[in-house]
Amino acid sequence: MAASLKMTWGSCQRMPWLVARRYLSATPASPPTIMSRFLLRLSQQFYDVEQFVTWSSTLRDRLVRRRNLFYGYAQQNYGDNIAAAYYILSVKGSFRFAGQTEWFRTNARGRFSYEFMSFPDSMIEDIDLSGTLINHNGLNNIVSQLQLRRLTLRGCPEVDGWFLTRLHVFSDTLEELDISHCPRVTVGALCALQHLRKLRHLDISGLPSVNNPGLVRILVEEMLPHCLVTGAEYSQGLEDNMQTNIEQTSINHPTASEARPRSEQSGLSSTERQGQMQ
Amino acid sequence: MLIYGRFPEITALSKELIGPTMSHWQRLLSRMHHFQAVSMQAQTVYTRILSHRTRHVSTGVSTRSDLLKSLELHMKNMRKKAAAALPGSDWSPYEMTPGLPPERVDILIVGGGVVGWSIAYWLKRKTRPRDSLRVLVVEKDPTYAQASTVLSAGGIRQQFSLAENIQLSLASADFLKNINDHLGVLNEDPVDLQFNHSGYLFVASEKGAHVMEANYQTQRYAGAKVKLLSPTQLKVMFPWINTDGVALASYGLENEGWFDPWTLLYAFRRKALSMGVEQCFGEVTGFNHRVHSVENKEMGRLHIKRITHANVQMPNSIEFQPVECTVVINAAGANSGKVAEMVGIGYGPQGMVKGTPIPVEPRKRYIYVVHCPHGPGMDTPFLVDYSGVYLRREGLGGNYITGLSPDEVEEPNSTNLDVDHDFFHEKIWANLAHRVPAFECLKVTSAWAGFYDYNTFDQNGLLGIHHQVRNMYFATGFSGHGLQQSPAIGRAMAELILDGSYQTLNLSALDVKRIFYEEPLLEKNIV
Numbered sequence: 001m002a003a004s005l006k007m008t009w010g011s012c013q014r015m016p017w018l019v020a021r022r023y024l025s026a027t028p029a030s031p032p033t034i035m036s037r038f039l040l041r042l043s044q045q046f047y048d049v050e051q052f053v054t055w056s057s058t059l060r061d062r063l064v065r066r067r068n069l070f071y072g073y074a075q076q077n078y079g080d081n082i083a084a085a086y087y088i089l090s091v092k093g094s095f096r097f098a099g100q101t102e103w104f105r106t107n108a109r110g111r112f113s114y115e116f117m118s119f120p121d122s123m124i125e126d127i128d129l130s131g132t133l134i135n136h137n138g139l140n141n142i143v144s145q146l147q148l149r150r151l152t153l154r155g156c157p158e159v160d161g162w163f164l165t166r167l168h169v170f171s172d173t174l175e176e177l178d179i180s181h182c183p184r185v186t187v188g189a190l191c192a193l194q195h196l197r198k199l200r201h202l203d204i205s206g207l208p209s210v211n212n213p214g215l216v217r218i219l220v221e222e223m224l225p226h227c228l229v230t231g232a233e234y235s236q237g238l239e240d241n242m243q244t245n246i247e248q249t250s251i252n253h254p255t256a257s258e259a260r261p262r263s264e265q266s267g268l269s270s271t272e273r274q275g276q277m278q
Numbered sequence: 279m280l281i282y283g284r285f286p287e288i289t290a291l292s293k294e295l296i297g298p299t300m301s302h303w304q305r306l307l308s309r310m311h312h313f314q315a316v317s318m319q320a321q322t323v324y325t326r327i328l329s330h331r332t333r334h335v336s337t338g339v340s341t342r343s344d345l346l347k348s349l350e351l352h353m354k355n356m357r358k359k360a361a362a363a364l365p366g367s368d369w370s371p372y373e374m375t376p377g378l379p380p381e382r383v384d385i386l387i388v389g390g391g392v393v394g395w396s397i398a399y400w401l402k403r404k405t406r407p408r409d410s411l412r413v414l415v416v417e418k419d420p421t422y423a424q425a426s427t428v429l430s431a432g433g434i435r436q437q438f439s440l441a442e443n444i445q446l447s448l449a450s451a452d453f454l455k456n457i458n459d460h461l462g463v464l465n466e467d468p469v470d471l472q473f474n475h476s477g478y479l480f481v482a483s484e485k486g487a488h489v490m491e492a493n494y495q496t497q498r499y500a501g502a503k504v505k506l507l508s509p510t511q512l513k514v515m516f517p518w519i520n521t522d523g524v525a526l527a528s529y530g531l532e533n534e535g536w537f538d539p540w541t542l543l544y545a546f547r548r549k550a551l552s553m554g555v556e557q558c559f560g561e562v563t564g565f566n567h568r569v570h571s572v573e574n575k576e577m578g579r580l581h582i583k584r585i586t587h588a589n590v591q592m593p594n595s596i597e598f599q600p601v602e603c604t605v606v607i608n609a610a611g612a613n614s615g616k617v618a619e620m621v622g623i624g625y626g627p628q629g630m631v632k633g634t635p636i637p638v639e640p641r642k643r644y645i646y647v648v649h650c651p652h653g654p655g656m657d658t659p660f661l662v663d664y665s666g667v668y669l670r671r672e673g674l675g676g677n678y679i680t681g682l683s684p685d686e687v688e689e690p691n692s693t694n695l696d697v698d699h700d701f702f703h704e705k706i707w708a709n710l711a712h713r714v715p716a717f718e719c720l721k722v723t724s725a726w727a728g729f730y731d732y733n734t735f736d737q738n739g740l741l742g743i744h745h746q747v748r749n750m751y752f753a754t755g756f757s758g759h760g761l762q763q764s765p766a767i768g769r770a771m772a773e774l775i776l777d778g779s780y781q782t783l784n785l786s787a788l789d790v791k792r793i794f795y796e797e798p799l800l801e802k803n804i805v
Contacts, residue, residue, distance in 0.1 A: 043465060044465060050464060050465075053464065054464060061459060161475040162455045165532045165533070168503075188472060188474035188475055189475060190656065191474055191656050191657070192475035192476070194656065194657040195531065212674070215674055216674070219656040223655055223656045223657045
């Protein structure tokens with residue numbers, strides 16, 4: 001009974017802020033759905049709907065803040081490594097200790113075993129925080145793990161430039177970084193990665209805030225010469241420009257400003273096409 | 279609304295303008311019309327419609343729809359007039375000048391730049407209920423053509439020599455991290471500052487190396503994340519730099535970079551307006567004040583002034599509105615000295631406290647946009663050379679922004695914002711090409727000039743209340759780092775006014791009274 005209530009409460013919590021947050025958050029990602037547009041219209045007409053939308057976004061902010069608290073008690077009483085491990089499992093991530101091959105994960109309901117407590121001196125080498133709500137505050141729990149070699153942040157909605165600048169503490173050891181499909185990572189955020197000189201593999205696929213992925217890939221490769229950058233083809237952005245230019249010259253003489261918005265729009269479709277081909 | 283009959287008005291209307299409902303009416307009307315046979319032209323149109331069953335046929339005249347349209351217009355006008363005649367409307371037989379400020383406000387902020395709007399936002403944020411405090415922001419120029427905020431390079435750094443400046447900048451960076459939580463307005467687009475997280479790189483010669491090390495200690499102590507680099511480390515990190523003459527470099531690791539100043543100003547303004555701050559476009563031309571004299575044993579007779587009204591003059595007009603206000607905040611940037619003179623600050627015997635003006639004056643600074651095809655890439659920091667030349671990347675197309683603060687004796691004329699291109703060729707290019715050899719071949723594509731609200735006393739901000747004019751607060755004189763400190767300044771001023779003293783950051787070292795005590799608080803790292 002309690003479990004089913006909790007499930008419905010969870011799904012109730014998720015639905016409204018998913019809708020509200022999509023246009024309240026700083027992402028240029030996908031165009032708003034019919035549901036969110038309808039909700040926006042209603043909230044412009046009715047005070048109570050507006051209050052409801054405000055509450056749902058407040059709840060979402062509170063959830064993000066709760067996921068990014070500093071686990072000071074655990075750090076004080078059990079040490080940095082166990083505190084970091086406990087934090088990663090609490091936000092539904094997974095990790096692997098240095099020198100071990102076994103991954104510590106949570107199950108589908110968010111439950112995990114406390115076996116990691118038997119390794120108080122092992123540092124964490126590999127962290128997977130895909131899909132979690134970690135932001136720059138949550139990094140306070142992880143900065144102690146100075147042997148970190150791989151960090152996966154696939155599809156994290158709260159990872160932005162402020163998060164990536166804080167990764168400079170791992171500049172001596174971090175070798176692989178995956179920030180694909182993070183809606184808040186912009187070109188300015190990618191500039192922060194220049195401290196990571198040991199980086200060997202960087203995945204920047206599917207970044208909606210980056211308008212010209214091919215150019216950005218070239219610039220990032222120039223910035224980090226020993227790093228393999230995946231997820232963006234050189235021709236992305238370039239092909240569309242050529243195509244739109246051909247289309248436009250057949251109608252009338254285009255101006256530069258006309259060509260650019262068209263390429264931005266068709267940039268999305270070309271990445272989809274590329275994704276399908278792959 | 280089915281009125282039909284003989285109406286010979288003929289105007290051209292296309293079907294698209296009418297819309298589906300109207301075409302439905304039209305079809306109905308046309309059927310009746312068909313039976314009545316009024317106009318041959320219209321009849322042919324309607325028979326064509328009925329026979330071909332097309333929805334969008336624009337064949338010139340159609341009198342029925344035209345009639346209905348004019349009727350709707352008439353009804354709309356009548357409804358408007360009725361609404362204006364009823365009580366509760368704002369119609370008045372006397373013609374009022376649009377855009378006049380209210381006659382009475384609690385707090386009047388002179389200057390609508392980023393500092394002014396930041397203070398307005400924080401004042402409203404700290405007061406409940408919503409309309410308990412009446413705040414008015416008066417801005418002279420709605421186009422912001424000469425405002426320092428929008429003409430700035432937009433950088434934020436913690437590499438100062440004064441602990442208060444470092445703390446202000448850190449607090450502002452914390453504000454910008456969660457800017458949508460602070461300045462997000464419901465149903466409006468979220469704020470996107472376009473922040474580039476690249477860090478400032480200060481390069482010092484032998485002369486300045488010890489100063490840089492001392493500053494580094496202060497910065498680390500205050501919580502800034504800065505790293506010192508030797509010339510070899512600098513060369514490894516940035517291979518495109520020429521380390522000739524470099525003894526030490528200091529590089530900011532976190533919370534430094536540059537952003538779009540317009541976006542921040544607009545975000546503050548939008549949020550403050552949504553919280554109920556009023557705005558007026560006009561120029562403050564004078565203050566009415568009352569004086570009361572106090573006899574003091576040491577200093578003799580003191581004249582304590584209190585501003586009662588501020589005269590706000592409307593643009594392109596001699597009409598002005600005296601606005602009664604309790605507190606006036608001088609956030610007028612480069613014109614703060616002039617605003618202070620309007621209330622009589624600085625008129626008195628030289629050397630006496632009464633005769634000390636507010637030492638803020640506009641200083642012109644040039645910024646040049648250059649294009650260099652083989653320049654450094656995405657890892658370009660905000661490079662500041664020991665000669666004073668600064669450089670930062672702009673966009674991804676090989677464009678850079680560069681400038682230099684001239685020496686005291688070579689200050690350009692500050693009456694207008696014309697750009698002197700020879701300044702680039704004489705002063706900037708040589709130093710730039712020496713530090714970054716790739717810039718030997720470049721092209722100046724554009725340039726602009728802006729004013730620093732330069733504090734000639736010690737180049738640091740002036741905050742706090744004037745001791746002679748007891749209700750004028752100052753938030754000016756930042757000499758080029760007002761934008762990066764504006765969120766924290768706004769909070770500090772709001773605490774000072776509403777709570778009586780600073781609550782989060784102790785900025786009493788930056789108080790205005792240090793001018794009268796002649797205790798300069800020098801900032802060594804002015805760019």
